[in-house]
Amino acid sequence: MNFSQFIFRRTLMVIPLLVGVVFLTFMLVRVGGLDPVGLLAGPTATAEEFDMIRKELGLDQPLWKQFLIYAGNVVQGDLGESWLSNRPVLEDISSRSLISLELLFWGIGLGTLIGVPLGLRAAFNPNGRFDQTTRVMSLLGFSIPTYWLGLVMLFVFFYLLRWAPPGMGRISLMVSPPDFITGSYLIDSLLTANWRAAHSAFAHLILPVVCLAIVSAAPIIKQTRAIALEVIASDSVRYARACGLKTKTVRDIVFRNSATPIITFVGTEITGLVGTMSLIEYVFAWGGLGQYGLNAIVRGDFTAVQGYVLTLALFSVLVFLVVDIIIAIIEPRSELT
Amino acid sequence: MPAVSPTNVRFSTRISNRLRGVSRLSPTATAGVVIILMFGILAIFSGLFMTHDPVSAYPDRILQSPSAEHWFGTDSNGMDVFSRVIYGAKFGFGIAIPAVTISVLIGVPVGLIAGYRGGILDEVLMRIFDGLRVFPSIILALAVVAATGQSLINVVLVLGFLDSPVFARLVRAEVLTLRSSIFVESAVAAGNPTWRILFLHLLPNSIQGAMAQTAVRAAWAVRISATLAFLGVGIQAPTPEWGAMIRQGAEFMVTGQWWVAIFPGIALIFLVFGLNLFGDGIQDILDPRRRVSK
Numbered sequence: 001m002n003f004s005q006f007i008f009r010r011t012l013m014v015i016p017l018l019v020g021v022v023f024l025t026f027m028l029v030r031v032g033g034l035d036p037v038g039l040l041a042g043p044t045a046t047a048e049e050f051d052m053i054r055k056e057l058g059l060d061q062p063l064w065k066q067f068l069i070y071a072g073n074v075v076q077g078d079l080g081e082s083w084l085s086n087r088p089v090l091e092d093i094s095s096r097s098l099i100s101l102e103l104l105f106w107g108i109g110l111g112t113l114i115g116v117p118l119g120l121r122a123a124f125n126p127n128g129r130f131d132q133t134t135r136v137m138s139l140l141g142f143s144i145p146t147y148w149l150g151l152v153m154l155f156v157f158f159y160l161l162r163w164a165p166p167g168m169g170r171i172s173l174m175v176s177p178p179d180f181i182t183g184s185y186l187i188d189s190l191l192t193a194n195w196r197a198a199h200s201a202f203a204h205l206i207l208p209v210v211c212l213a214i215v216s217a218a219p220i221i222k223q224t225r226a227i228a229l230e231v232i233a234s235d236s237v238r239y240a241r242a243c244g245l246k247t248k249t250v251r252d253i254v255f256r257n258s259a260t261p262i263i264t265f266v267g268t269e270i271t272g273l274v275g276t277m278s279l280i281e282y283v284f285a286w287g288g289l290g291q292y293g294l295n296a297i298v299r300g301d302f303t304a305v306q307g308y309v310l311t312l313a314l315f316s317v318l319v320f321l322v323v324d325i326i327i328a329i330i331e332p333r334s335e336l337t
Numbered sequence: 338m339p340a341v342s343p344t345n346v347r348f349s350t351r352i353s354n355r356l357r358g359v360s361r362l363s364p365t366a367t368a369g370v371v372i373i374l375m376f377g378i379l380a381i382f383s384g385l386f387m388t389h390d391p392v393s394a395y396p397d398r399i400l401q402s403p404s405a406e407h408w409f410g411t412d413s414n415g416m417d418v419f420s421r422v423i424y425g426a427k428f429g430f431g432i433a434i435p436a437v438t439i440s441v442l443i444g445v446p447v448g449l450i451a452g453y454r455g456g457i458l459d460e461v462l463m464r465i466f467d468g469l470r471v472f473p474s475i476i477l478a479l480a481v482v483a484a485t486g487q488s489l490i491n492v493v494l495v496l497g498f499l500d501s502p503v504f505a506r507l508v509r510a511e512v513l514t515l516r517s518s519i520f521v522e523s524a525v526a527a528g529n530p531t532w533r534i535l536f537l538h539l540l541p542n543s544i545q546g547a548m549a550q551t552a553v554r555a556a557w558a559v560r561i562s563a564t565l566a567f568l569g570v571g572i573q574a575p576t577p578e579w580g581a582m583i584r585q586g587a588e589f590m591v592t593g594q595w596w597v598a599i600f601p602g603i604a605l606i607f608l609v610f611g612l613n614l615f616g617d618g619i620q621d622i623l624d625p626r627r628r629v630s631k
Contacts (some may be wrong), residue, residue, distance in 0.1 A: 141611035271470070
């Protein structure tokens, strides 16, 4: 099978998963028997007004019909209108997605850059001092509540030291944002040589990114170590050692053989980190998709919640797909099935 | 010496073997046990340690910094932060223990049946679990609690339910390898009913991996329930729950009243860290693949 066929087949395999995801998102609201009507109508509404709103929202239809309508709308890119603001959910989500991606990109990038080398180094000398230290550090990283870490960082670097800007948005209100190229304020302002904006964007990025990096590095360290240990114990590496190859050469073999499972792990990890990112956005008032979604959950705006949860799930599916494709490219042994 | 079947080993020997297992815990895991016990004592005997009533407000002492009277200061309602932090341990255990119990009670039988029966049921369950995996667990927990009603009991039920696939997967994987083993086949041949094979023969042989996970899953439950409370979902202020307390203190972090949010956060980290240390140590002992020759 050639490569384009593989990608096509792999993409088709996602479809049942997508149907399931849409169904789960739909059920999310129905399962609670949550009634938006009371929320919308207000305390003084009459029974007729209740019925009218119910009809308007399509809630008088049987459940399976509601699902078909919902699924049909989702396929056409209609995620409905927010119960509270009456704005189209898709519009809100698409305008905020890039804002979140900027944070996610830098956060996970930095987390991987820290996590993978530490994990590898720990695996080369298991139970050594370095291993014990990184292990405790990574367990600590697992245990710190993200939002609390963000608050402590704001307290130390904004309130005490005055190094960081207040946790409000992506760029200072006094600085005009750069022209739109990629959607990332930092990259765009660097590309347009807008140093003032670049400085402000960087200053606003650093605390949330470090926060996300710390939280994402913890599982990456742990898993990289486990993966590398398994590779070191494998026959091929033991054979390489038995042949008397130099330590450096053996390590290169270990790196090469660990790459695939590590990439797979980081890919699956992104799903969980999207949730963590939402909390960081909430604390730093980042204004992205995560903050939007959490606010929707807290306020009980369930069309928006559906849209948000659906977007996160679609994003995860996309990441899994990309990971599979990357692995097919870098791993000659993997069969294209 | 001839091979001894497990049932012939004296009971006291089995107990002492188990205890020897505990003494094999690494120093970090032992530290975890100590931390968990410490919080357990705080949770059970919180009355002995609290200096004030955790929910009585002193309107004249709002947002006071730590002092001899209020060791951790007071919050925006004028409540004693120290007493509230101590009392919060009750919520940590009170949510984690029932939530993990529910996960085990749902997940283990589901894993047993799915692994043993196989076929369409197994296929459907596994696809559902795969589908759930694409949702970030914290967001799913938040959304479900928000949708199904915000009460403490609901938080426990939702966390227990959402985490049950972890146990189902582990047990299922074990059962799949045991299904065709000789002892199961002979049990079938001897005419044992299915439930007996499942719960008397397969369960004891497949549950070890799942049990090793309980401490880590308890850490997860404590963390997620606090996150829910931080967002004001499920548990509301002024309940002396750590997440809810951090929520209350959040706005004061940028105005300098750090003690309201910092102390409950530290308590939360310690309990979760202790559970993780312990869980990690247990997994090392039970999973020979993770054991590294010393």
